[in-house]
Amino acid sequence: MRRRADLFLALAPLGLLAVAAAGVMLGPERLSPGELFGEAGRNILENRVPRVLLAAAVGASLSVAGVLFQAILRNPLADPYVLGASSGAGLGAALAILALLGTWAVAGAAFAGAMAATFVVYRLALVGGRIPRMTLLLSGVVVGYLLGGALFFTVNLNRGRLNDVMWWLMGSLQATEPGLVTAVWVCMVLGTAGAWLFSRDLDLLSLGEEQAEHLGLSPERAKTVFFGLGSLLTGAAVAASGLIGFVGLVVPHLVRLIIGPGHRRLVPCSALAGAIFLVIVEFVSRTALPGEEIPVGVVTAFAGGPFFLWLLRRQRKVFWG
Amino acid sequence: MNADRVSTAKPARLSRLAAVPAILVALAGLTAAVLAPTYFTRVRSMGGIVSLSPSTTETLFALGLGHRLVGVSTYCNYPPEAKALPKMGDYGTPAVESILAARPELVVVSGRGMNRMLKGLERAGIRVYCAPDDSIENIASGFEELGRLAGDAGAGRRLASEFRDRFAKESARTAARAESARPLVFLETWSAPLSTVGGDTFVDELIRAAGGRNVAADLGKGYFAPAVESVIRRDPQAIVITRMGDEGAAAAHALAGRPGWAGVRAVREGRIWADIDPDWLLRPGPRLVRGLEALRARLDEVRAANEGTAR
Numbered sequence: 001m002r003r004r005a006d007l008f009l010a011l012a013p014l015g016l017l018a019v020a021a022a023g024v025m026l027g028p029e030r031l032s033p034g035e036l037f038g039e040a041g042r043n044i045l046e047n048r049v050p051r052v053l054l055a056a057a058v059g060a061s062l063s064v065a066g067v068l069f070q071a072i073l074r075n076p077l078a079d080p081y082v083l084g085a086s087s088g089a090g091l092g093a094a095l096a097i098l099a100l101l102g103t104w105a106v107a108g109a110a111f112a113g114a115m116a117a118t119f120v121v122y123r124l125a126l127v128g129g130r131i132p133r134m135t136l137l138l139s140g141v142v143v144g145y146l147l148g149g150a151l152f153f154t155v156n157l158n159r160g161r162l163n164d165v166m167w168w169l170m171g172s173l174q175a176t177e178p179g180l181v182t183a184v185w186v187c188m189v190l191g192t193a194g195a196w197l198f199s200r201d202l203d204l205l206s207l208g209e210e211q212a213e214h215l216g217l218s219p220e221r222a223k224t225v226f227f228g229l230g231s232l233l234t235g236a237a238v239a240a241s242g243l244i245g246f247v248g249l250v251v252p253h254l255v256r257l258i259i260g261p262g263h264r265r266l267v268p269c270s271a272l273a274g275a276i277f278l279v280i281v282e283f284v285s286r287t288a289l290p291g292e293e294i295p296v297g298v299v300t301a302f303a304g305g306p307f308f309l310w311l312l313r314r315q316r317k318v319f320w321g
Numbered sequence: 322m323n324a325d326r327v328s329t330a331k332p333a334r335l336s337r338l339a340a341v342p343a344i345l346v347a348l349a350g351l352t353a354a355v356l357a358p359t360y361f362t363r364v365r366s367m368g369g370i371v372s373l374s375p376s377t378t379e380t381l382f383a384l385g386l387g388h389r390l391v392g393v394s395t396y397c398n399y400p401p402e403a404k405a406l407p408k409m410g411d412y413g414t415p416a417v418e419s420i421l422a423a424r425p426e427l428v429v430v431s432g433r434g435m436n437r438m439l440k441g442l443e444r445a446g447i448r449v450y451c452a453p454d455d456s457i458e459n460i461a462s463g464f465e466e467l468g469r470l471a472g473d474a475g476a477g478r479r480l481a482s483e484f485r486d487r488f489a490k491e492s493a494r495t496a497a498r499a500e501s502a503r504p505l506v507f508l509e510t511w512s513a514p515l516s517t518v519g520g521d522t523f524v525d526e527l528i529r530a531a532g533g534r535n536v537a538a539d540l541g542k543g544y545f546a547p548a549v550e551s552v553i554r555r556d557p558q559a560i561v562i563t564r565m566g567d568e569g570a571a572a573a574h575a576l577a578g579r580p581g582w583a584g585v586r587a588v589r590e591g592r593i594w595a596d597i598d599p600d601w602l603l604r605p606g607p608r609l610v611r612g613l614e615a616l617r618a619r620l621d622e623v624r625a626a627n628e629g630t631a632r
Contacts, residue, residue, distance in 0.1 A: 028548040043553045047581025097513075100568055102575060159413070167514045174514065174549060176579050291540030291548050293514065 005259035005269065012272035016056065019276055023052040023283045028290065050175035054240060055282035056275040057184040058173065059247055061237040063255075063274025064192045066248030067267055068230035071206045072223050073133055079249035080234040083140035083227075087147035088117020089238040094151050094165045098158050103177040106168075107239040114235035117147055122227060131223055170295035171244035173282045180240045187236035192271045194229045199263035202226065206261065246300040247274055250308050257311060277304070366426040366447070367391075370471060373412050374431035376606035377452050377467065378403050381429070383607040384468050384476040391423045399600065399608075414438070421445060427470055431605055454605035457526045461485045464607070480607060487610045488530055491617060495532035503534040504623040506616075507557035507587065510603070512572050514546040523605055531616040532624070533559070553581050559623055560587040561616070562595040563603055569595030594619060 025033065027048060035041045065080035073082070080086075092113025096106040121143050125136035155165050175181050195202065201222045204212040209219040237244070251274045252266070259269055281299045288294055369391030372378040378397040381387055387402060392409035409423070410416035412430050415438050420428065428442055432454035439449050450470055452463035461481040468477015495503075506528050510516045518524040520538035528535045536557045540547045562572045573593040582588050597619075601612030 027550050029550045029554045043556075043581045043584040044550045045581075046584070047550050047553055047579075050580045100571070102571060159411075163511055163516075164513050172514060176513070176575065178580055286548065286550075291537075291551060293546045293548055295514075 002260075002262075002265075005262070005265040008255075008259050008269050009265060009272075012269060012276065016272055016276050016279070019279045019283075020052050020056060023055070023279050024048050026283065026287070028287050050178050050181050051173055051282055051286070052279055054175045054181045054184065055173050055278040057181070057188045058237045058241045058244065059251075059274035059276070059278025059281075060192060060271040061184065061188040061233040061274075062244065062248035062278075063251040063270040064188075064195050064267060065230045065233040065237070066252045067263070067270050068195055068202070068226045068233075069248075070252055071202045071263070072226050072230070073137055074206060074208070075133075075137065076253065077249070078137075079245075080230065080237070081144075081243070081245070081248070082137070083231075084117035084121045084143040084147060085114040085231060085234040085238065086243050087144045087151060089114035089235065090169060090243065091147050091151045091154070092116075093168050093239075093242070094154050097164045097168065098154065098161055103180065107177070107180055107183075111235040111239040114238055115231055117143060118227070118231040118234075122224075130220055167295065168242040171242040171297040171300075173241050173244075173278075173285070173296050174293070175240075184236050184240045187232055188271075191229050191233035191236075192267065195226070196264070196267045198222070198225065199267055202263035202267070203261075206263075241296070244278070244296050244300060246297075246304050247278060250304050251277055254308065254311065365424065367424040369423060369425040370427045370429065371409055371420055371423060371425045372397065372429050373410065373415055374429070374452075375399065375600070376431045376454070376604040377429040379604065379606040379608060380452070380464055380467055380480070381471060383480055384464070384471065384473060386468075386471045386473060386476070389471060391425055392420065412436070415442070417441060420447070429467060429470075452605070454523060455521070457488050457523050457530075457609075458485070460523060460605045460609070463605075484607060484610060488526075488613065491532075491613055492530045495530065495617075498532060500534065502624070503529075503532060504559055504620050504627070505536045505555060505557040506533040506559050506561060506620070507536045507552055508561045508563065508602070509572065509576060510544060510563050512575060515549055515552075515576075516544060516546050517552075519543050519545055523609070524602060527602065527609060527613055528616065531613055532620045533616070550581070553585055556586050558586050558590070559592040559594065559619065560585075561597060561602070562593060563597075563599035565595060565598060592623065 024045070025036065027044070029044055031041045031044060036045055062080050066078070069078040069080060069082055070076065089110040090113070092109035093106050096109035101109070121136070121140045122131070124139040124143070125131050127135060155162055201217055204215050204217045205219060205222055205226070212219045252270050255266060255270045255273050259265055281296060281303060284303065285294045285296050285299045288299070370381065370386070370389045371392040372381055372390060373394045375394065375397045378390065378393050379399055381390060382400050382403065387400070390406055393403050393406045394411040395408045396411060397403045407419065407423070409419045413436070417438060420442060425447060428439070428447055428449045429452060430439065430449070431452050434451055435449065443449050448470070450467065452467060453459040461484050464481040464484060465477040468474050468480065508517050508524065508528065510518060517537045518535065519540065519542040520535065521542050522544070525535045525538055536552055536555045537547045540551055560576065562569050562576070564572050573595045576582060577588045577593060587593060597612065597615045601608050601615060
């Protein structure tokens with residue numbers, strides 16, 4: 001496993017560069033490299049590069065957030081949205097969209113919504129200084145439902161804007177604001193580096209809290225830190241690109257199947273795999289239908305789902321432990 | 322001990338009796354459910370009209386039949402008289418109870434065909450008419466049909482022929498124009514996702530009649546999200562934003578700032594227009610004529626500027 005992990009870690013960056021290069025070079029408009037980097041392709045290049053960069057950062061953020069939440073909750077179904085971040089961000093974004101605010105304000109509101117929702121979930125789950133896993137999961141789900149209801153109520157009052165909100169809920173990697181791309185990259189690097197630095201604690205945490213405590217870890221403090229990191233990663237990704245499902249759930253599992261569960265390698269490998277996956281998805285959403293663009297969420301589900309199911313059947317033994 | 326015996330013997334009989342009201346209620350409900358459909362289809366009309374689309378409301382007023390309206394959609398804002406009429410939902414979510422209470426003889430709505438709610442109104446004995454919106458010619462036919470259904474066929478014919486003539490006249494004026502002499506227009510109907518109109522829409526016809534060319538005519542159908550880089554590459558000369566006021570200005574500013582758009586000709590030359598009333602361009606009603614005139618005037622300016630630089 002370790003050798004496989006090292007091989008993965010060595011090859012994945014090359015893979016990422018390759019798909020990113022393909023994403024920049026290819027698109028619905030066919031241009032030769034000479035044209036693309038010349039005067040004729042300047043506008044196109046200027047449009048493609050931020051999209052590819054955004055896809056990579058969002059893919060990495062969501063995957064690492066998935067790793068964190070799966071470790072905290074020790075639940076294979078945990079994803080970046082399980083603790084209410086998605087509906088919190090959705091409500092924030094919808095309110096900003098309905099108030100006709102600009103791109104930055106919508107992103108800021110989504111980020112604030114995600115952070116606020118996860119904070120509320122965290123506070124609700126706190127019982128006598130501890131955070132029981134079940135309470136955390138349940139309060140996450142219930143807060144998610146409540147905010148989801150508020151989101152659809154808000155949209156229902158202003159159905160003329162349904163289109164905007166729907167598109168946001170399906171996820172989009174059309175980079176409309178270059179500054180946002182930078183912001184997501186900064187959050188992604190900080191969050192991933194944090195998760196990697198504390199990867200030993202993540203290992204201990206996924207053993208179970210009692211064992212972790214015996215081995216000298218304070219599980220409550222570790223959970224709080226990882227919770228914060230996961231929310232930061234999710235909030236930033238959601239703010240820039242809406243709700244892109246599937247990545248945060250599936251990529252960590254996929255990588256775990258290949259390289260094993262050790263977090264020191266799982267964190268960077270998941271980040272890379274998530275980035276590769278979403279760069280490919282962005283490319284497909286831009287090119288699959290001639291002349292049109294498809295919502296990113298549709299592509300992640302269609303492309304990732306069958307592949308994951310195939311892997312699941314093939315490696316049933318490994319997967320079910 | 323004693324209490325125990327009571328609780329095992331008596332309740333059996335009591336619970337059987339307790340079921341009787343429930344059974345009666347179920348039978349009453351069943352009867353009501355069987356009889357209701359036949360009862361409710363016999364609602365007698367009071368003769369008014371409910372319009373559930375802004376365009377059909379405008380058409381009825383243009384036909385001189387605005388006084389027959391007893392209800393309009395929440396989006397109907399023109400002419401000003403329409404705003405004072407009772408609001409009865411919209412195409413997707415008609416306020417069924419208000420409509421049934423008003424007992425109109427006709428419900429009209431634009432395009433898209435029947436939906437479940439409208440079928441429900443039909444079952445209640447109300448006539449429902451969907452005015453077509455797929456081409457300029459069919460919009461004109463819709464005026465005729467609406468006039469006929471609403472009781473003034475002559476007005477319908479007059480409005481339709483006036484509308485057809487205006488479009489025919491403008492189209493004839495620009496028909497001889499070479500494709501390359503037609504300014505390329507990108508019409509942004511929505512910014513997230515970036516959306517526009519395809520070649521099979523009446524809006525595309527309007528752009529052509531005004532002397533321009535829709536940059537997305539062959540990229541897709543209906544209202545859709547075009548491949549952004551294809552729009553950029555085709556380098557439109559003018560961009561029409563179909564929102565007005567602060568919102569239109571914000572959308573224009575945002576579009577110009579998106580990566581890759583700074584070099585597009587319309588942005589470079591400052592031709593992002595957010596001041597043509599979107600209802601003149603996107604509502605399949607009689608005011609399309611105004612949209613045609615406004616856009617034609619703008620495109621003529623572009624052509625004049627082009628010829629100036631060519632010389």
